[in-house]
Amino acid sequence: MRQFTAVVNPTAGGSTGAAVLPRVGRLLREAGAELETEYSRSLAHARDLARRAGERGRVVLAVGGDGIAGCVGGALGGTGSVLGLVPAGRGNDFARALGLPADPAALTRILLHNAPRPVDTIEVESAVHRGTVVLGSVYAGVDALANRHANHARLLRGAASYYAGGLRAVTTWRPAAYRVTVDGREHTHRGYTVVAANSAYYGSGRAIAPDARVDDGLLDIVMIREAPRRLFFALMNELSTGAHVNRPEVRVLRGREIRIEADRPVPYGADGEVEATLPVTARVRPGDLAVLC
Structure with missing residues (x-):
């Protein structure tokens, strides 16, 4: 069973990126997965949180919009660590490009069971x-x-x-x-x-x-x-x-x-x-x- 660390942008979507996480988190825990949550104070802080979680072999969830997805994904690029997205921002455009569902149950199934897919990044x-x-x-x-x-x-x-x-x-x-x-x-x-x-x-x-x-x-x-x-x-x-x-x-x-x-x-x-x-x-x-x- 996968172990997850959620890195949350608490201001995503104009209100709170944490609003989406409880539903996904409950489903992950009900399935037997371990989930810990970290709230970022800045993009630099989010990068540090993501790198430390990845070094521990955990799947890192970027909770928020494209800013936090790019920040966390960029921190994990080239490291072999695995990224999961919990879209909770204004745009959620990279999640859209990946075809990720908005429904928490469908998203949870992907996070639990789908194999990681290699994607490109931009330096x-x-x-x-x-x-x-x-x-x-x-x-x-x-x-x-x-x-x-x-x-x-x-x-x-x-x-x-x-x-x-x-x-x-x-x-x-x-x-x-x-x-x-x-x-x-x-x-x-x-x-x-x-x-x-x-x-x-x-x-x-x-x-x-x-x-x-x-x-x-x-x-x-x-x-x-x-x-x-x-x-x-x-x-x-x-x-x-x-x-x-x-x-x-x-x-x-x-x-x-x-x-x-x-x-x-x-x-x-x-x-x-x-x-x-x-x-x-x-x-x-x-x-x-x-x-x-």
């Missing part, structure tokens, strides 16, 4: 971040600004906070001139964003890179170029299905390493938490993490 390097590892995507542009607004939204939750944050960001955004280098080949781009995606989803279910796969050893590079704002709003609506990739304003590349630079200070983010300013380099780490899914 992030910049002046601020040295070797930071995340799971879902790195995005540089208007979406990083939108995510910042969503994280500070007090009255809205879930997809509504991301949509409102996106509207606020777009109204003030000036298209940037990017230099994007993918596997050594340079591309110029002027527009709204550049996204290096391991997972298909970001921003609470938006299919930014619908063909991205978490286990193919590649990043899907999505670049949205300059366009009238009314067209960009239409494109934002198409993110729900991934239809935006068929527009001429959107270019998709694939590669193992990408460097993103710009002609002015442009914010970038990763997994809803990491915030800094370009330039940034992101590279895939194939099969880096074992996940129950």
Whole structure:
């Protein structure tokens, strides 16, 4: 029987990441599994908790949203330790990409019985971040600004906070001139964003890179170029299905390493938490993490 350590983000979802855990925890214990719970005070603290639990041979449960999933998953990458996700945040996009169910009973069965699956991670390097590892995507542009607004939204939750944050960001955004280098080949781009995606989803279910796969050893590079704002709003609506990739304003590349630079200070983010300013380099780490899914 597996032994679990839950690392909980107590502020996930705008209320408490712990709200989901009691139901899953009760089912795990009823099945005979051992569960201990640790509450994180910060992302750095969550990483330490995850590493220590993994070193003891325990399955580490990341309880919260994409921020805690990326933080804990990044801490376990390359160690052979096993990650489980208990989605309890605003977006839960990496859990969505893995097809994890919202039903506690179905999720518990996966945590108890499914074999770990190797998935890729993303290593992030910049002046601020040295070797930071995340799971879902790195995005540089208007979406990083939108995510910042969503994280500070007090009255809205879930997809509504991301949509409102996106509207606020777009109204003030000036298209940037990017230099994007993918596997050594340079591309110029002027527009709204550049996204290096391991997972298909970001921003609470938006299919930014619908063909991205978490286990193919590649990043899907999505670049949205300059366009009238009314067209960009239409494109934002198409993110729900991934239809935006068929527009001429959107270019998709694939590669193992990408460097993103710009002609002015442009914010970038990763997994809803990491915030800094370009330039940034992101590279895939194939099969880096074992996940129950």
